[in-house]
Structure formats: structure tokens, C-alpha cells
Amino acid sequence: MASIDLDKVLDSAWADKSLPEILAAPVAALKGVSDRDGELLEEAFGVKTVADLANLKYARWAQALAALNTAK
Structure with missing residues (x-):
């Protein structure tokens, strides 16, 4: 399975969260996606x-x- 650099795909506020927290996060948690x-x-x-x-x-x-x- 490929790894992913979370710092590159998530806003900094979400980079240290668990995967379940990230999946439950609003899409704006993704870098480049605004509210x-x-x-x-x-x-x-x-x-x-x-x-x-x-x-x-x-x-x-x-x-x-x-x-x-x-x-x-």
C-alpha cells in the first residue's frame, strides 16, 4: 500500500489527527479546499x-x- 505525506494533503490543523478523525473531518481539512x-x-x-x-x-x-x- 502506498504511503501519503499528510502534510502535503491536509491543512496543518489536521495533520496530527488520526485517520478516523480525518475521514470524519469536513472536506476543508484537505489542503486547497476552502470552507x-x-x-x-x-x-x-x-x-x-x-x-x-x-x-x-x-x-x-x-x-x-x-x-x-x-x-x-
């Missing part, structure tokens, strides 16, 4: 948490398409 972005994700897709975003079917579909493209 307003989080509001828009909730409004458009019902996404409230990092886990919700990870499980968003549209994000999963896009990842699958990208993976198919790199498998060429």
Missing part, C-alpha cells in the same frame, strides 16, 4: 466529510477513467 468549496460540494453532491468525498461515485468514476488512460 466555501466545502459548502458547494455539500450543496451539489451532499458531500460533508473527507470520507463522503472519497466515496463520491463521480470521483470514483473519474479515477477509473484516468486509470484506464494510464493503462494504455
